[in-house]
Amino acid sequence: xxxxxxxxxxxxxxxxxxxxxxxxxxxxxxxxxxxxxxxxxxxxxxxxxxxxxxxxxxxxxxxxxxxxxxxxxxxxxxxxxxxxxxxxxxxxxxxxxxxxxxxxxxxxxxxxxxxxxxxxxx
Amino acid sequence: xxxxxxxxxxxxxxxxxxxxxxxxxxxxxxxxxxxxxxxxxxxxxxxxxxxxxxxxxxxxxxxxxxxxxxxxxxxxxxxxxxxxxxxxxxxxxxxxxxxxxxxxxxxxxxxxxxxxxxxxxxxxxxxxxxxxxxxxxxxxxxxxxxxxxxxxxxxxxxxxxxxxxxxxxxxxxxxxxxxxxxxxxxxxxxxxxxxxxxxxxxxxxxxxxxxxxxxxxxxxxxxxxxxxxxxxxxxxxxxxxxxxxxxxxxxxxxxxxxxxxxxxxxxxxxxxxxxxxxxxxxxxxxxxxxxxxxxxxxxxxxxxxxxxxxxxxxxxxxxxxxxxxxxxxxxxxxxxxxxxxxxxxxxxxxxxxxxxxxxxxxxxxxxxxxxxxxxxxxxxxxxxxxxxxxxxxxxxxxxxxxxxxxxxxxxxxxxxxxxxxxxxxxxxxxxxxxxxxxxxxxxxxxxxxxxxxxxxxxxxxxxxxxxxxxxxxxxxxxxxxxxxxxxxxxxxxxxxxxxxxxxxxxxxxx
Numbered sequence: 001x002x003x004x005x006x007x008x009x010x011x012x013x014x015x016x017x018x019x020x021x022x023x024x025x026x027x028x029x030x031x032x033x034x035x036x037x038x039x040x041x042x043x044x045x046x047x048x049x050x051x052x053x054x055x056x057x058x059x060x061x062x063x064x065x066x067x068x069x070x071x072x073x074x075x076x077x078x079x080x081x082x083x084x085x086x087x088x089x090x091x092x093x094x095x096x097x098x099x100x101x102x103x104x105x106x107x108x109x110x111x112x113x114x115x116x117x118x119x120x121x122x
Numbered sequence: 123x124x125x126x127x128x129x130x131x132x133x134x135x136x137x138x139x140x141x142x143x144x145x146x147x148x149x150x151x152x153x154x155x156x157x158x159x160x161x162x163x164x165x166x167x168x169x170x171x172x173x174x175x176x177x178x179x180x181x182x183x184x185x186x187x188x189x190x191x192x193x194x195x196x197x198x199x200x201x202x203x204x205x206x207x208x209x210x211x212x213x214x215x216x217x218x219x220x221x222x223x224x225x226x227x228x229x230x231x232x233x234x235x236x237x238x239x240x241x242x243x244x245x246x247x248x249x250x251x252x253x254x255x256x257x258x259x260x261x262x263x264x265x266x267x268x269x270x271x272x273x274x275x276x277x278x279x280x281x282x283x284x285x286x287x288x289x290x291x292x293x294x295x296x297x298x299x300x301x302x303x304x305x306x307x308x309x310x311x312x313x314x315x316x317x318x319x320x321x322x323x324x325x326x327x328x329x330x331x332x333x334x335x336x337x338x339x340x341x342x343x344x345x346x347x348x349x350x351x352x353x354x355x356x357x358x359x360x361x362x363x364x365x366x367x368x369x370x371x372x373x374x375x376x377x378x379x380x381x382x383x384x385x386x387x388x389x390x391x392x393x394x395x396x397x398x399x400x401x402x403x404x405x406x407x408x409x410x411x412x413x414x415x416x417x418x419x420x421x422x423x424x425x426x427x428x429x430x431x432x433x434x435x436x437x438x439x440x441x442x443x444x445x446x447x448x449x450x451x452x453x454x455x456x457x458x459x460x461x462x463x464x465x466x467x468x469x470x471x472x473x474x475x476x477x478x479x480x481x482x483x484x485x486x487x488x489x490x491x492x493x494x495x496x497x498x499x500x501x502x503x504x505x506x507x508x509x510x511x512x513x514x515x516x517x518x519x520x521x522x523x524x525x526x527x528x529x530x531x532x533x534x535x536x537x538x539x540x541x542x543x544x545x546x547x548x549x550x551x552x553x554x555x556x557x558x559x560x561x562x563x564x565x566x567x568x569x570x571x572x573x574x575x576x577x578x579x580x581x582x583x584x585x586x587x588x589x590x591x592x593x594x595x596x597x598x599x600x601x602x603x604x605x606x607x608x609x610x611x612x613x614x615x616x617x618x619x620x621x622x623x624x625x626x627x628x629x630x631x632x
Contacts, residue, residue, distance in 0.1 A: 010293065023278065026282055030282065030285050030289070033286070033289045034285075034292075041299075044296065044300045083305075086252060087292060090259075093259055094259055097262060098278070098281055101278050102278070104266075104274050108270075108274060118275075
C-alpha cells in the first residue's frame with residue numbers, strides 16, 4: 001500500500017513535469033519525482049519497531065566475536081539512509097541550478113510560460 | 123607501472139575546485155593548470171591500455187565497500203574521453219576569450235570530465251548514478267554558459283529531460299537494491315543469475331533503458347539534443363556530441379544490459395530498433411537543417427544510432443544462439459560489437475573535429491547560418507581541409523576511419539542474415555553523404571559574400587587540435603588493420619561484451 005502511494009507520488013511529479021506550462025511548476029514537478037524516489041529508498045530500509053543500527057555493548061556477542069542475531073533481526077538497514085542523503089544533496093544541486101536558469105530566463109523573456117519561450121524550433 | 127585508478131577522478135575534481143580561486147586575474151595560470159590536468163589524464167589513459175584492475179576504495183572489500191573496475195571497455199572509453207577533452211581544452215584556450223569567467227568555464231569542463239571518468243570506472247551502481255549526475259549537472263550549466271536567450275532555453279529543456287532521465291535511473295537503482303540487497307554491479311548480476319528476473323527487476327531494467335536512452339538522445343528520446351548541442355560553446359558541443367552522450371548513455375546502457383542484467387532476444391531487438399530509428403530519423407532531420415551546428419547535432423543522433431545498432435546486433439546474435447553458442451556465431455557477434463565500439467570511438471573523433479571546425483567558422487564569420495556563408499575555402503584553408511577530412515570520415519570514404527567501422531557493421535549484419543539492416547546502413551550513409559556535401563557546398567565553396575571579404579584564418583592554437591584530430595581520422599583505420607593495436611585496444615572491450623555475465627564472477631574472485 002505504502003509503495004503504491006509512493007509510486008502515485010512519482011507519477012504526480014512526472015505528470016506535473018510533462019504537462020505543466022510554467023517553468024517553476026516543472027521544477028516543482030521534478031522535485032516531487034525526486035522526493036518520491038527518496039521516500040521509496042527510505043521505505044526499503046524501514047522496519048516497524050526497528051532499532052538504530054548502532055552497535056553498543058549489549059548487542060555484541062563477545063564469545064562469537066560478532067553482533068547478536070537479535071541485533072540483525074531488529075535493526076533498520078542503514079544503507080538506504082546514506083543513499084538518500086547523497087541523493088538529497090544531488091537533488092538540491094540540480095534544483096538550485098534549475099531555479100537559477102528559470103530566473104535568468106525570466107529576466108530575458110519576462111515570462112515563465114514555456115509556450116511563449118520558443119525561439120528554438122525544429 | 124600500475125596506474126592508481128582514483129587519479130582519474132581526483133585529478134580533474136581537485137583541479138576543478140582549485141580553478142575558481144584564481145578568478146580573472148590569474149586567468150592564464152588557470153588555463154595552464156586546466157590544460158595540464160587534461161594532458162596528464164591523457165597520459166594516464168594511455169598507460170591504462172590493455173590493463174585489468176580492480177581497486178577497492180578505502181581498502182573495504184566488496185560488497186561492503188565501493189570498487190573501481192578498469193576493464194577493456196572502461197579503458198577504451200577513458201582513452202576516448204581524454205583524447206577529446208584534450209583537443210577541446212586546447213581549442214577553448216583561444217575560443218573562450220570572448221566569454222567572461224574563463225576560469226569558471228574550465229572548472230565546469232573539468233567537473234564534466236571527472237564525472238565521465240568516474241562513470242566508466244565505477245563498479246558500483248549507485249556511484250555510477252552519482253558520477254552521472256556530476257557530469258550532467260556540469261553539462262547543463264555549460265550549455266547555458268553564454269546566458270543568451272536561446273542558450274538558456276536550450277539549457278532548461280536539456281535540464282528537464284536530463285533530470286527525468288536521472289530520476290528514472292535512481293528509481294531503477296532503488297528497485298534493484300530492494301530486490302537484490304546489494305549495490306555492487308558484480309553482486310547484483312550474481313543475484314539475478316541465481317534467482318532470475320522478477321517483476322520488480324524487469325521494471326527496473328525498463329527504467330534503466332528509458333533513463334539511459336534519454337541521456338544518449340536515442341530517437342524517440344532525442345528532443346533535447348538538437349537544441350542543447352548547438353547552443354553550447356563550440357568546444358563543449360564537441361565534448362557533448364563527441365563523448366558525453368556516449369559515456370552517459372551508450373556506455374551505461376551497455377554495462378547495465380550486458381554485464382548486470384544479461385542480454386536477451388527482446389533486449390537485443392530493442393537495441394537494434396532504437397539504433398535503426400535514430401539512424402534514419404536523425405539523418406532525415408539533418409538534411410533539412412540550415413544551421414551548421416544544428417545539422418551536426420542531428421547527425422550525431424544518426425551516428426549514435428550506428429553504435430547502438432552494432433551492439434544490439436551482437437547481443438541479438440548471442441541471445442539467439444543461447445547457451446550452446448558455436449565459435450562462428452561468437453565470431454560474428456564479436457564482429458558486430460567491434461563495429462559498434464569502433465564506430466563509437468571514430469564518431470567521437472570526427473564529430474568533435476566537425477564541431478571544432480564549426481566553431482572556427484563561427485568565430486571567423488560570426489554566424490552559424492549556412493545560407494550566409496560561402497567561399498570560405500580560400501580564406502580558411504586549414505579549417506576547410508580538416509572539415510573535408512572529417513566529412514569524408516563520417517560519410518565513409520575508404521582510407522578514413524568511418525569507412526572501416528561501417529564496413530564491419532555491414533559485414534556483421536549480412537553474416538547475421540539481416541540483409542535489410544545492412545541495406546539501411548548503406549542507405550543512411552548515402553543520406554550522410556548528402557548532408558556533408560551540403561556543408562561543403564554552402565560553407566566552403568561558392569561565392570564569398572560581401573560582408574565576409576575581410577575574414578582570416580584563426581590563430582595557431584585553435585588549429586593545432588583540429589589538425590591533430592584530422593590526423594587521427596586518417597590513422598584510426600589502423601586500429602582494426604594492425605593486429606597488435608586491435609588486440610590491445612579494441613579486442614578487450616569487445617570481450618567484455620561477449621563475456622557478458624562472466625563480469626560478475628571475474629570480479630567476485632578477486
